[in-house]
Amino acid sequence: MLQQMSTQFANEQEKLLHDIGVLSFVVIELSLYLDTHPTDQNAMKYFNHYNRLANQARQEYSAKYTPLTISCADTSACDDWQWALAPMPWEGGCN
Amino acid sequence: MWNYERRLEFPVNIKESNADLAQAIISQYGGPDGEMGASMRYLSQRYACPYREVSAVLTDIGTEELAHLEMVATIVHQLTKNLSMEQIEESGFRNYYVDHTIGVWPQAAGGVPFNACEFQSKGDIITDLTEDMAADGAIL
Numbered sequence: 085m086l087q088q089m090s091t092q093f094a095n096e097q098e099k100l101l102h103d104i105g106v107l108s109f110v111v112i113e114l115s116l117y118l119d120t121h122p123t124d125q126n127a128m129k130y131f132n133h134y135n136r137l138a139n140q141a142r143q144e145y146s147a148k149y150t151p152l153t154i155s156c157a158d159t160s161a162c163d164d165w166q167w168a169l170a171p172m173p174w175e176g177g178c179n
Numbered sequence: 180m181w182n183y184e185r186r187l188e189f190p191v192n193i194k195e196s197n198a199d200l201a202q203a204i205i206s207q208y209g210g211p212d213g214e215m216g217a218s219m220r221y222l223s224q225r226y227a228c229p230y231r232e233v234s235a236v237l238t239d240i241g242t243e244e245l246a247h248l249e250m251v252a253t254i255v256h257q258l259t260k261n262l263s264m265e266q267i268e269e270s271g272f273r274n275y276y277v278d279h280t281i282g283v284w285p286q287a288a289g290g291v292p293f294n295a296c297e298f299q300s301k302g303d304i305i306t307d308l309t310e311d312m313a314a315d316g317a318i319l
Contacts (some may be wrong), residue, residue: 101186101190102190104186105186105188105189105190108188109188112239112243115239116236116239116240118242119232119235119236119239120232120233120236122232124249150185152184152186153182153183153184153185153187154182154183155182167185169206172185173185173186173187173249173253173255174187174191174252174253175250176190176191176192176257176258
């Protein structure tokens with residue numbers, strides 16, 4: 085979805101999570117700007133564009149791998165509660 | 180209310196344990212200019228703020244500081260989780276280990292526990308924003 089630059093990813097899941105991080109960063113920064121510039125039409129256009137992409141990526145990740153938010157959690161495709169069972173965000177590194 | 184997003188704001192994958200580094204970085208968790216103070220500062224100040232746009236910024240920044248808090252805790256956790264007893268005894272981390280082992284607990288590098296006296300909420304926007312600039316400026 086996004087230009088990969090020089091970052092290498094072990095698999096598709098890692099790449100998608102990276103994209104979500106990039107898109108969410110843009111959304112956070114734009115929303116902070118909009119808080120104090122609430123009538124800036126250009127900024128709102130940017131916000132809507134990246135917020136849609138971020139939400140789509142989050143939905144895709146949650147459907148393919150593990151839920152990122154409770155609102156994305158859907159147990160119909162698996163028979164256990166991945167919200168609890170999937171690795172925690174702080175587990176990577178120094179294994 | 181809040182919702183949790185089950186990922187770090189930026190990935191943390193540390194390759195080597197380092198007790199002394201963890202001892203320094205814990206200050207960014209629970210020290211006087213750490214993320215816990217930053218988050219509580221903004222989230223407390225927003226109620227008495229007379230401008231809605233500024234209340235919105237305080238809410239969103241206070242929320243983002245919680246994401247920073249989680250990244251800092253992750254750094255401390257990964258730096259310490261596989262330390263050997265020898266590494267702990269030889270490092271500045273030994274005194275922390277006595278009370279908390281490898282649990283993450285909010286304190287400054289020097290061992291001072293996190294305290295709400297490290298930030299202010301005065302109900303006056305100029306006073307509060309001046310305090311915010313002093314606090315965040317200290318981290319830059």
